Amino acid sequence: MKPSVGIRDVAQHAGVSNATVSNVLNRPDVVAPATRQRVLAAIEELGFVRNESARQLRAGSSRVIAYVVLDAANPFFTDVARGVEDAAREAGLALFLCNSASDGGREREYLELLHEQRVEGILITPVDAASARIAERGTPVVLVDREATDGTRCSVAVDDVLGGELAVTHLIENGHTRIAMIGGPLSIQQVRDRREGAMRALTNAGLPADALTFLETRSLQVAEGRGAGERLVGLPASRRPTAAFCANDLLALGLLQSMTQQGLRVPDDLAVVGYDDIEFAAAAAVPLTSVRQPREQLGRTAAQLLLTENEPDHEHRHVKFQPELVVRASTAIKRRP
Amino acid sequence: MKPSVGIRDVAQHAGVSNATVSNVLNRPDVVAPATRQRVLAAIEELGFVRNESARQLRAGSSRVIAYVVLDAANPFFTDVARGVEDAAREAGLALFLCNSASDGGREREYLELLHEQRVEGILITPVDAASARIAERGTPVVLVDREATDGTRCSVAVDDVLGGELAVTHLIENGHTRIAMIGGPLSIQQVRDRREGAMRALTNAGLPADALTFLETRSLQVAEGRGAGERLVGLPASRRPTAAFCANDLLALGLLQSMTQQGLRVPDDLAVVGYDDIEFAAAAAVPLTSVRQPREQLGRTAAQLLLTENEPDHEHRHVKFQPELVVRASTAIKRRP
């Protein structure tokens, strides 16, 4: 490792004091143009890179925020992250992405690390309700895609109950009366909310609660969707649902694959609704009906809320967006031959 | 903001010196169990969080590495990132993900930031050749999915020339003699390599170079694939290729969508080969033939190489993996009615 050139080396090389170098770095306008040039030249020549730790230690602020994402492999979250990043960069902040991968332990570790790093703020889509209540340790936290139940912090969410209701109402209107909902684990708030919305749709339509079969999955990933498909087909034909509402598009895509593999047709044998409307939903084997959420706006808004967090008269806000149903081929009206 | 409790506050509260608190934090075994308990209790009680900046400033090391990814929305890279993270976490390092989003400026900013942060090491899939040559500033850098041409750093790559050759050879064997390659911009090394492989396949089969029409795109994203599809269909039927090799799966998925929309059939009117074999390739409208790369292993290996970087007798290594063709429906043999 190089002897690591510091601000004093630069100062000496340029024939000024270290305070002046610091000024060139942080308040260029306050130093005379000639000196500034000389210092910049010295910086260039010596290959000086400011030591952020020292800067932060003294200055107290870090110019970095972080987004702890639930599943970096889910395009929904990468889209949210893009919104976050755009907003952050407009505000002159850098963004660190951390992937909890739905693992509470990992999430805790990252939060601890971020607190230690004294980031300016943390955006998080928490793994479960417990972690959503994480002790605030001086760093502002904004919940993303999850509503803060207590008023202790800001949150940006989408009305998942409404989303579930939209999806299942659509299926009911298409004539389905035996419907499966696929999703899990139930420790995830979104899954619970979407199920609640589904139940509400049944009630609204005067259908009994057992018109909905809930198949719980271990995660919200493609492979689990395939597994659920097999379980579904395994059911006796008389009780087998004619439509499925998946808690996200990854599950729906897996389900779709599984149906094709088992020789069943979508939507004829099984209508499918997904959730999130990720880009791949439209490109699927059967273009997927899905519930669209304003992904980038979700992230962008969350970042903006975070920025208001240390304003003097800040009070926590809870923004809630409306989802929207996008109808495609996977729920085309059932043919009655 | 809270008055921020420091190590000395803890020390005072526990009736010991700050050095002892530091020992509890870093070398718990060296301090007497009773004292340790007392200190831990004080930490808990005061809600002390170690200031990482100060730690790092004094200790010199950061326990963090970073992966600057080319496109966080591309599942290929999130899979690579997962491999990186697994390896990092096994080594007790945290991983920060930075998304350059194929933007050279963004990439430079992040690299600067990471240097300032004095991260232990940087993994990067660079935007273009210029950025791949980025001045090393004391922080070890490993190239991911790109070969380091000079011997100045380690790299982990996949043989893209071979990949392109596999894809196009497969198309030729299926009887295609007018083939399109879709990808870009050409500033991306992978695109150039895959095209070179495609040309080699032509040569091997004794086909003229103009059997391959290269359609350059502005990026490697789904929307560009759709655009390319329209351009393709716009060609006079006599010159229109009967098969397309896409530089990645996102383009291929876009192309697929575009074909369906324009009423053409895959593979009958156009056979399609993608690249990367992302999870969604198998779930596409027409399951996609694709060139598979060992994604997670790529990331894992890169992280491991990075870790060897500050061993005393380190010499830069260039690992190169072999890709593999996965044949699916999108290149099923052309029917000749």
Next chain:
DNA sequence: CCTCGATGTTGAAACGTTTTAACGCCTGAG
């Protein structure tokens, strides 16, 4: 000629840790 304000520069004191050498205490051996 003196004073004043503006403009540029600087010396030195933080910031909150880790680290090192030294310290006091206790125990067991001589």
Next chain:
DNA sequence: CTCAGGCGTTAAAACGTTTCAACATCGAGG
């Protein structure tokens, strides 16, 4: 009783910045 050695603890010196009050220098206004 003395002394060597081990053990646990500590005072104080870093680490590389930023910041602030103070200090030159200079031109203009009185």
